[in-house]
Amino acid sequence: MSSTSKKHSNFVSEPMRNKRVTEVPGIGGTYGDRLSSRGYGQARDVLGQYLTVKGDEKPFRDFVMSNAGANSKSTGECYQAxxxxxxNFM
Known part of the structure; x- marks a missing residue:
């Protein structure tokens, strides 16, 4: 990404710890609520899905889209994060 948001910069510069799913770039309140209702309330839960698909962009973005109802811009931000x-950490 040529230009990153403050949210993205903060997210990628710190250990995961107990970050809420809404701390993930591309995931705001509405998308976060949808993910939480499906059992993905923590950023580490979304990271687990990223690792499950071995970082493959299309299946990960499909996961975010189908579970959060996220649009293309948001799924891209989430994937990049x-x-x-x-x-940075693995």
Whole structure:
């Protein structure tokens, strides 16, 4: 990404710990509520799905879209955040 948001910068620069799902770039209140209602209330839950698909962009973005109802821009932000976070910490 050529330009990143403050939310993205904060997310990828810190360990996962107990971050809420709404701390993930691309996931706001509405998408966060939808994910939480499906058992993905923590950022680490979404990270688990990213790792399950081995960082493959299409299935991960499909997961976010189908479970949060997220649009293409939001799924892209979420994917980029997970990719950069794993590059930084794993």
């Amino acid at each position: 997970m990719k950069q976070w794993t590059d």
